[in-house]
Amino acid sequence: MDPWIENWTARINDAAGSAGQLAIRGGGSKTFYGGREQGERLDVGAYRGIVAYEPTELVVSARAGTPLVELTATLAEKGQWLAFEPPHFAPTATVGGMLASGLSGPRRQAVGAVRDFVLGVKLLNGLGEVLSFGGQVMKNVAGYDVSRLLAGSLGTLGVLLEVSLKVLPLPVAERSLRFAIDEATALQKLNQWGGRPLPISASAWHDGILTLRLSGAVAAVAAAERLLAGELMDAAEAEAYWRSLREQTHAFFAGDAPLWRLSLPSVAPPQGFGATLIEWGGAQRWLRAGDARALRSAAAKAGGHATLFRGDDALKAAVGVFQPLPAPLAQIHRNLKHAFDPQGVFNPGRMYPDF
Amino acid sequence: MRMPVTTLQDSTADRPFTVDRSLLIQRLREVLPAQALLFEEEDLRPYDCDGLTAFRQLPLLVTLPEDEAQVQAILRICHELRAPVVARGAATGLSGGATPHADGVLVALAKLKKIISVDPVSRTAVVQPGVRNLAVSEAAAPYGLYYAPDPSSQIACTIGGNVAENSGGVHCLKYGLTVHNVLRVRGLSIEGEIVEFGNAALDAPGYDLLALLNGSEGLLALITEVTVKLTPKPELAQVVIASFADVRRAGDAVASIIAAGIIPAGLEMMDRRAILAVEPYANAGYDMDAEAILLCESDGTPEEVAEEIGRMTAVLEKSGAAGIRVSQNEAERLKFWAGRKAAFPAVGRLTPDYLCMDGTIPRKHLADMLEAIAALSGKYSLRCANVFHAGDGNLHPLIMYDANQPGELERATAFGAEILELSVHFGGTITGEHGVGIEKIDLMAEQFTLAEIGAFHRLKAAFDEHGLLNPGKGVPTLARCREYTLARGGGEQNSMNSMNSSRQ
Ligand SMILES: Cc1cc2nc3c(=O)[nH]c(=O)nc-3n(C[C@H](O)[C@H](O)[C@H](O)COP(=O)(O)OP(=O)(O)OC[C@H]3O[C@@H](n4cnc5c(N)ncnc54)[C@H](O)[C@@H]3O)c2cc1C
Numbered sequence: 001m002d003p004w005i006e007n008w009t010a011r012i013n014d015a016a017g018s019a020g021q022l023a024i025r026g027g028g029s030k031t032f033y034g035g036r037e038q039g040e041r042l043d044v045g046a047y048r049g050i051v052a053y054e055p056t057e058l059v060v061s062a063r064a065g066t067p068l069v070e071l072t073a074t075l076a077e078k079g080q081w082l083a084f085e086p087p088h089f090a091p092t093a094t095v096g097g098m099l100a101s102g103l104s105g106p107r108r109q110a111v112g113a114v115r116d117f118v119l120g121v122k123l124l125n126g127l128g129e130v131l132s133f134g135g136q137v138m139k140n141v142a143g144y145d146v147s148r149l150l151a152g153s154l155g156t157l158g159v160l161l162e163v164s165l166k167v168l169p170l171p172v173a174e175r176s177l178r179f180a181i182d183e184a185t186a187l188q189k190l191n192q193w194g195g196r197p198l199p200i201s202a203s204a205w206h207d208g209i210l211t212l213r214l215s216g217a218v219a220a221v222a223a224a225e226r227l228l229a230g231e232l233m234d235a236a237e238a239e240a241y242w243r244s245l246r247e248q249t250h251a252f253f254a255g256d257a258p259l260w261r262l263s264l265p266s267v268a269p270p271q272g273f274g275a276t277l278i279e280w281g282g283a284q285r286w287l288r289a290g291d292a293r294a295l296r297s298a299a300a301k302a303g304g305h306a307t308l309f310r311g312d313d314a315l316k317a318a319v320g321v322f323q324p325l326p327a328p329l330a331q332i333h334r335n336l337k338h339a340f341d342p343q344g345v346f347n348p349g350r351m352y353p354d355f
Numbered sequence: 356m357r358m359p360v361t362t363l364q365d366s367t368a369d370r371p372f373t374v375d376r377s378l379l380i381q382r383l384r385e386v387l388p389a390q391a392l393l394f395e396e397e398d399l400r401p402y403d404c405d406g407l408t409a410f411r412q413l414p415l416l417v418t419l420p421e422d423e424a425q426v427q428a429i430l431r432i433c434h435e436l437r438a439p440v441v442a443r444g445a446a447t448g449l450s451g452g453a454t455p456h457a458d459g460v461l462v463a464l465a466k467l468k469k470i471i472s473v474d475p476v477s478r479t480a481v482v483q484p485g486v487r488n489l490a491v492s493e494a495a496a497p498y499g500l501y502y503a504p505d506p507s508s509q510i511a512c513t514i515g516g517n518v519a520e521n522s523g524g525v526h527c528l529k530y531g532l533t534v535h536n537v538l539r540v541r542g543l544s545i546e547g548e549i550v551e552f553g554n555a556a557l558d559a560p561g562y563d564l565l566a567l568l569n570g571s572e573g574l575l576a577l578i579t580e581v582t583v584k585l586t587p588k589p590e591l592a593q594v595v596i597a598s599f600a601d602v603r604r605a606g607d608a609v610a611s612i613i614a615a616g617i618i619p620a621g622l623e624m625m626d627r628r629a630i631l632a633v634e635p636y637a638n639a640g641y642d643m644d645a646e647a648i649l650l651c652e653s654d655g656t657p658e659e660v661a662e663e664i665g666r667m668t669a670v671l672e673k674s675g676a677a678g679i680r681v682s683q684n685e686a687e688r689l690k691f692w693a694g695r696k697a698a699f700p701a702v703g704r705l706t707p708d709y710l711c712m713d714g715t716i717p718r719k720h721l722a723d724m725l726e727a728i729a730a731l732s733g734k735y736s737l738r739c740a741n742v743f744h745a746g747d748g749n750l751h752p753l754i755m756y757d758a759n760q761p762g763e764l765e766r767a768t769a770f771g772a773e774i775l776e777l778s779v780h781f782g783g784t785i786t787g788e789h790g791v792g793i794e795k796i797d798l799m800a801e802q803f804t805l806a807e808i809g810a811f812h813r814l815k816a817a818f819d820e821h822g823l824l825n826p827g828k829g830v831p832t833l834a835r836c837r838e839y840t841l842a843r844g845g846g847e848q849n850s851m852n853s854m855n856s857s858r859q
Pocket residue numbers: 405406441442443444445446447448449451452453464484505506507508511512513514515516517518519520521522523524525572573574576577578579699700788789825
């Protein structure tokens with residue numbers, strides 16, 4: 001058996017036997033996300049390397065500690081990529097952290113999220129068992145879809161060992177356009193365009209400017225560019241702009257004020273609460289101000305939810321990071337946690353305070 | 356070093372259910388209108404199987420609820436009396452997922468068939484579970500939208516069944532499976548509590564239970580409402596038919612198309628026996644001399660389609676296609692597809708019975724698999740026609756047999772099992788889209804270790820403590836897995852050999 005896994009299994013068994021807790025850490029790039037880290041650190045970043053990559057199968061498998069930058073570079077050599085544009089937030093970001101956080105970048109509106117691209121995982125659960133779910137093929141309905149369940153589970157169900165992901169060819173052409181319009185008009189336009197077969201791969205509205213990115217075949221991008229008639233952005237500037245949204249290095253994200261993420265139906269009207277940055281065709285809205293209760297009730301009323309994406313520990317402890325769950329769902333969550341990690345060893349409190 | 360896995364081991368044995376039938380009828384009568392409760396044998400008979408017709412079983416009772424409140428009342432009673440519950444949509448499922456339970460209540464959802472809303476602005480539709488797949492696209496058509504997953508059974512199969520099986524279609528290579536096209540599932544737990552998985556936004560807080568519900572085969576919750584995503588209809592779609600003089604070339608052409616960076620809207624393959632079955636039936640215009648044909652679709656703007664068709668044609672020519680035709684108009688495109696979509700019924704005309712297999716393998720092994728199937732066809736003296744969702748590596752070998760000939764069903768079953776074992780050995784899976792049901796339940800032990808099966812049982816118990824939802828389906832008991840492994844001459848598995856299994 002792999003010495004790393006042997007070592008972790010022993011630590012899991014020790015912790016399970018002594019009411020201990022483990023804080024799983026890949027590259028530490030997303031430690032800020034979710035509830036405060038508690039317990040003894042379990043560093044898993046050393047378990048790394050691409051295990052299998054076959055471009056014609058559109059699948060890559062990598063150990064969970066593999067740096068995201070390394071994976072991206074390997075795929076780029078073959079003209080492929082992770083189409084959901086996962087954020088790194090630091091050069092140390094790992095594949096396991098990407099899956100555990102479940103975060104996706106600007107292209108999510110067009111192609112889907114991490115959970116839509118994960119095909120299989122290998123997991124070390126709270127019983128110290130190594131389990132494989134899913135696999136390397138595109139379609140697989142044998143057994144419950146645990147691989148997708150693990151996307152966004154914040155390490156609360158086990159240590160990710162290996163991840164298989166669907167990859168796609170890089171878009172041939174890309175163009176970004178800008179429009180000077182207000183928030184309500186931008187939302188209206190985005191929803192209107194969303195109902196038409198246009199190759200829109202990302203969108204962002206902030207401070208009176210709507211930016212759209214078109215991606216795909218040369219002819220399709222050119223046709224849409226003519227039709228939409230926005231102001232064409234310089235390619236390098238556009239690339240930097242979308243990266244700044246993905247990595248949250250854009251000025252909107254600067255400073256210590258709490259960062260709220262509202263996940264809403266794209267058609268939800270402007271929510272108020274001050275400065276807003278809208279992505280995903282209207283479905284993801286970032287805010288820097290607002291009372292937690294008011295934000296959560298507005299989000300719920302609109303059919304979505306609000307996350308305290310960045311904030312200090314005191315605020316997180318006071319209001320919770322994630323929107324509270326209705327009782328029956330909360331019960332299922334506790335039951336699932338128990339199914340994978342009966343002694344409550346992994347990442348306590350990262351998702352909800354009660355597990 | 357490893358902790359023993361004793362937690363659930365023995366509670367998952369095939370449990371006998373002791374259900375008081377008359378008490379159950381009495382209690383259900385209090386909550387259901389007379390026409391919604393069937394218990395006479397002649398009334399139960401039409402419900403004795405799904406698309407897996409080789410397995411038939413009368414349920415204890417059939418209920419036909421007319422709204423969610425009735426479904427809730429049924430579940431509460433079944434939960435209280437510890438009676439198994441099996442959901443049934445259109446019963447087109449091919450793995451026996453909707454096969455009734457002898458001691459259980461079959462809940463047929465055919466009457467929950469309201470399209471609650473179609474919203475062209477948010478591009479979503481809210482539908483009841485008994486709504487047919489095609490009906491959603493028809494309702495969305497006036498807005499230039501459609502529901503992308505298109506199983507060949509789409510005229511009949513229901514959205515509830517689609518979610519429960521995570522169904523695919525010929526266009527899922529580009530547009531995704533059911534799980535990629537559903538935003539929210541409203542369901543009832545076995546206790547009869549309303550639970551919402553997902554919401555009107557793109558994600559929900561907590562675990563991704565929506566993803567888990569997809570493909571859960573009616574084992575976790577009863578689905579009463581679904582919000583689906585609608586996709587803008589592409590301006591144009593065109594399909595190329597390429598015929599090949601040998602299957603290996605056709606298989607390799609599939610890999611070459613993907614290698615060229617093309618993701619076709621559909622990429623299907625049929626072998627000679629399938630072509631010969633389909634062509635006289637559907638008059639699709641297929642090359643009757645070909646050993647295999649590929650159907651490759653491109654969609655998008657006219658410029659985009661022209662560009663992609665050009666690139667696909669070049670790859671197909673280079674791959675040694677003997678003939679290439681491009682659909683010249685929408686009528687011809689539909690005609691080319693009609694053959695593929697009619698493949699199952701067309702094969703059904705040639706044989707009293709057939710079994711439809713559903714393994715998925717890495718695309719690079721397509722040709723090897725076809726050769727292996729040809730050899731097995733000889734070994735079992737049974738004909739087999741092959742239809743593949745080639746782009747996804749998802750195979751549908753159709754094994755022809757006659758249930759009235761002694762031994763043929765057993766031979767067909769053994770033939771199918773060998774194909775699925777091969778699928779696992781090629782690095783794939785025993786089921787790509789039809790589900791495990793009862794058909795492939797023993798083969799789960801081929802693909803998963805005891806520890807993994809144990810994890811599935813614990814997951815199931817997180818939703819359904821007493822194992823009342825669709826018992827005997829999807830996940831085998833640990834005892835059954837051990838029997839399977841022993842019968843195959845294997846030793847006791849443990850979680851460690853999964854590290855070296857052929858899947859990784
Ligand atoms: C000719 C033919 C072609 C086919 N082609 C395809 C194809 O291209 N792709 C594909 O993926 N499949 C295909 N299938 C298989 C089948 O049509 C799908 O699995 C379909 O999704 C089943 O839907 P149904 O409404 O018939 O469900 P059923 O067969 O009634 O049920 C299927 C499963 O879903 C559960 N279920 C049904 N409704 C609910 C509910 N409301 N809540 C909880 N559980 C529920 C049942 O318990 C059962 O386990 C084909 C079948 C046939 C006969």
